[in-house]
Amino acid sequence: MSSRPVPHPLQLHRRRVLFGGLCLCCLPTRLRAGSPAGFATEEIAPGIHVRRGVDAEAAVENAGGIANVGFIVGGDAVLVTDPGGSLADGENLRAAIRRVTDLPIRYVVMSHVHPDHIFGAGAFRQDNPAFIGHARLPQALAQRGAYYRERLEAVLGPGRAGPVVMPTLLVETATELDLGDRAIRMTAHGPAHTDNDLSLFDRRSGTLFPADLLFVGRVPSLDGSLRGWLQELVALEALPATQAVPGHGPARVDWPAGSADLKRYLHTLVEETRAAIRANIGITAATETIASGERDRWALFDDYNGRNVTRAYKELEWE
Amino acid sequence: MRKSCLALMVLGLLGPATAIAQSTDDDAARAERWHELQQAIFGDRTIGDGTGIITLDAPQRALDAALVPITITTAADRNVTGVALVIDDNPGPLAARVRFGPVGDPGFLALRVRVNQYTLMHAVAETSDGQLHETAKFVKAAGGCSAPVGENEAASLAEIGRMKLRLQGEAVAGAPVEAQLMIRHPNFNGMQMDQLTRLYTPMRFVQVVDISFDGAEVLHLEGDISLSTDPVIGFRFLPGALPGKLKVMVRDSDNATYEASFDVPASGS
Numbered sequence: 001m002s003s004r005p006v007p008h009p010l011q012l013h014r015r016r017v018l019f020g021g022l023c024l025c026c027l028p029t030r031l032r033a034g035s036p037a038g039f040a041t042e043e044i045a046p047g048i049h050v051r052r053g054v055d056a057e058a059a060v061e062n063a064g065g066i067a068n069v070g071f072i073v074g075g076d077a078v079l080v081t082d083p084g085g086s087l088a089d090g091e092n093l094r095a096a097i098r099r100v101t102d103l104p105i106r107y108v109v110m111s112h113v114h115p116d117h118i119f120g121a122g123a124f125r126q127d128n129p130a131f132i133g134h135a136r137l138p139q140a141l142a143q144r145g146a147y148y149r150e151r152l153e154a155v156l157g158p159g160r161a162g163p164v165v166m167p168t169l170l171v172e173t174a175t176e177l178d179l180g181d182r183a184i185r186m187t188a189h190g191p192a193h194t195d196n197d198l199s200l201f202d203r204r205s206g207t208l209f210p211a212d213l214l215f216v217g218r219v220p221s222l223d224g225s226l227r228g229w230l231q232e233l234v235a236l237e238a239l240p241a242t243q244a245v246p247g248h249g250p251a252r253v254d255w256p257a258g259s260a261d262l263k264r265y266l267h268t269l270v271e272e273t274r275a276a277i278r279a280n281i282g283i284t285a286a287t288e289t290i291a292s293g294e295r296d297r298w299a300l301f302d303d304y305n306g307r308n309v310t311r312a313y314k315e316l317e318w319e
Numbered sequence: 320m321r322k323s324c325l326a327l328m329v330l331g332l333l334g335p336a337t338a339i340a341q342s343t344d345d346d347a348a349r350a351e352r353w354h355e356l357q358q359a360i361f362g363d364r365t366i367g368d369g370t371g372i373i374t375l376d377a378p379q380r381a382l383d384a385a386l387v388p389i390t391i392t393t394a395a396d397r398n399v400t401g402v403a404l405v406i407d408d409n410p411g412p413l414a415a416r417v418r419f420g421p422v423g424d425p426g427f428l429a430l431r432v433r434v435n436q437y438t439l440m441h442a443v444a445e446t447s448d449g450q451l452h453e454t455a456k457f458v459k460a461a462g463g464c465s466a467p468v469g470e471n472e473a474a475s476l477a478e479i480g481r482m483k484l485r486l487q488g489e490a491v492a493g494a495p496v497e498a499q500l501m502i503r504h505p506n507f508n509g510m511q512m513d514q515l516t517r518l519y520t521p522m523r524f525v526q527v528v529d530i531s532f533d534g535a536e537v538l539h540l541e542g543d544i545s546l547s548t549d550p551v552i553g554f555r556f557l558p559g560a561l562p563g564k565l566k567v568m569v570r571d572s573d574n575a576t577y578e579a580s581f582d583v584p585a586s587g588s
């Protein structure tokens with residue numbers, strides 16, 4: 001448009017110093033009044049204890065304890081199933097474990113990269129456990145960990161987020177470990193909620209830990225693949241599980257019945273996004289209408305649905 | 320220009336929640352940055368207030384920083400010949416520069432961009448008298464530039480150069496037709512890390528898009544790393560006669576070229 005020589009765009013690039021993948025997934029966007037600071041767990045099956053997270057964004061009032069976290073006690077060891085949403089949340093969880101058992105905490109499972117599930121890991125370093133994650137978790141943490149930490153500290157206060165702890169034991173496909181007469185099956189999933197989702201299955205009690213592959217009551221957040229998520233749910237339904245611990249929602253739900261709302265929401269996203277693309281409805285207009293029939297069925301709907309639609313649109317428009 | 324993106328971003332996010340007005344730095348620093356960018360992009364030319372000439376629509380708060388839809392519209396009676404979009408605080412601030420040809424309609428341009436931190440965006444129009452006119456929007460978004468390379472980019476690399484064209488409604492000769500061009504291209508900006516190799520994926524982005532209708536130029540776009548993965552360009556053109564062919568040529572920073580041709584039928588046919 002100008003007759004002057006135009007500097008090549010590369011000359012204008014600002015210094016590239018960014019490191020963390022700065023995704024906003026599952027990050028606090030608003031301070032809300034949260035639950036009281038009390039940390040209570042519920043024994044949903046013999047030896048399985050779950051703390052229900054509050055359906056809110058991370059805030060000082062909830063110390064980042066917004067995800068469901070817990071622990072499984074075996075014959076000779078304890079496994080932590082997500083260490084919590086902040087250092088304090090992790091410390092509270094560790095104290096809850098010590099009120100129940102003195103067995104060594106040998107395993108800390110980090111179900112996926114989102115901060116509300118894993119920033120409590122630092123509280124368990126003293127136990128020298130294996131920190132277990134999906135084979136793609138280290139990369140995701142390398143990209144986003146520092147940024148998540150900054151964001152969390154901005155909400156909770158300096159020094160209160162907790163360190164970024166890297167997994168020490170990676171799961172590529174599936175593996176099993178024994179807590180002493182209690183085998184836990186761990187499965188690494190394809191891109192779904194994120195691209196690094198790890199689920200657990202306790203055969204003894206028939207309990208599935210899908211982590212954020214299962215949202216109940218709190219609106220799901222899509223940070224991986226919409227079609228992939230639906231596929232992984234089908235695979236999880238084939239397991240001989242009778243109950244599941246959602247990543248967000250009640251401490252336990254029946255399985256597979258408990259995934260009905262999530263599947264309805266994800267299917268709605270798929271169908272209404274495809275219809276919008278077919279009807280030449282642009283991405284901006286799409287975010288304002290798609291899945292709006294789901295608004296009253298989920299907590300925090302307006303904080304996440306628009307982004308979910310954007311991601312769905314991007315994924316489906318090339319079909 | 321010297322400040323690190325990270326430092327700016329972090330400052331901006333302190334107290335992110337209630338403080339809608341929080342911004343990375345003050346108005347004076349923003350004005351200075353825009354001044355530097357003006358110099359770098361437009362040299363010593365003065366840029367006037369674009370009110371009544373150019374508007375920029377962008378979400379106040381982006382839903383997905385890696386895909387922020389923006390629309391630039393210009394007044395039909397002002398003889399706009401080209402527009403530029405500048406995302407002040409992005410690495411690679413000049414997101415796109417477009418020159419409209421004889422059968423292009425400068426009235427409408429839609430793009431999808433990455434936004435790396437809270438930033439001002441400027442849209443600049445050039446009119447046939449050689450004058451420049453600007454308008455600005457402040458956009459809250461962060462992290463769009465280093466969003467990890469995931470499934471999406473793998474899929475777009477596998478299909479690189481594939482294109483789709485969507486026409487809005489039926490084309491009528493002599494009337495502007497709205498179209499959306501979709502280009503499969505990962506538009507790697509050099510800041511994204513590959514999940515498997517752990518290496519930063521080398522920069523490779525769409526540099527030029529030429530669109531013509533039956534041999535006459537619709538538009539010429541120079542793109543940069545701020546365009547989203549799988550660039551999408553919304554535009555209007557003025558078909559003199561129908562049916563006809565809309566041709567697209569894309570060249571990326573690796574000098575790979577991709578071409579596509581789309582039939583534009585006459586209405587009712």
Ligand SMILES: [Zn+2]
Nearest residue numbers: 026112114212
């Ligand atoms: Zn999550």
